[in-house]
Amino acid sequence: MADTISIASWNINSVRARLDIVERFLAEEGPDILCLQETKVVNDTFPAGLFRQYGYNHQMLNGQPMHHGVAIVSRIPIREDDRLDWQANGEARHIGVRLDNGVRLENVYVPAGGEEPDRTINPKFGQKLDFLERMIEWSSALSDKPTILTGDFNIAPLECDVWSHKALINTVSHTPVEIALLARLQASHDWVDLGRHFVPAPERLYTWWSYRARDWSESDRGRRLDHMWVSRSLADKAVSHRVVEPARGWARPSDHVPIITEFAF
């Protein structure tokens, strides 16, 4: 008998500022496992009780003061957490666990990269590129370990992953150099991009809309920054993949919405 497990990923942009919409998401969608990015909270003040109320008794946290921070909360056992610091700069951008069936789940928050797509004048952009290079090294060494890689990659690779390819070609998140690096990362483990596995190009598929739009829904200037990738051997275990777009319209939203994949292992 197949074991069905749903796994969600959500850049929450401060988990403490989003208690109401987190609760709504848990009540309405109730994934078995939720990967969070940008928790913006140290581990001691993570709102563990709220998640426990909804049965998420397994919690693996990698927080830091003020910025970044990732977490995996789960209703089913998760073990062997590890926290990779790819750039050895102390930033909390990764947490990985192993499920009881042996599958690894890796939750990552790739650096945003600042405004200017030029590492000589914008060190943050260089940091983003270097981070991806380290991820490629890590990914290349995974060999045949069945792995799920999810999170906020901060890159929208395809033309149909942004509202306007022309307008954003020089905007960080959609520049050719970032897209080339993401393609190398994907090739390094033959990762299957479940977003496009279930919603093939050129169909519109976004997971992020800027706070700066007057009406995010009407202008619909979205980008697909959040991803769920799996090892080739896991691709046929994924039975559905959804973007919970209405969450962008909830009160006090994150600028990202959750993605949810259901697996039949």
Add this chain to the structure above:
DNA sequence: ATGTCGAGGATACCTCGA
């Protein structure tokens, strides 16, 4: 592109990062 969030310092707004 425009111009909106959240965190946290030392406030009754500012800077930074996104």
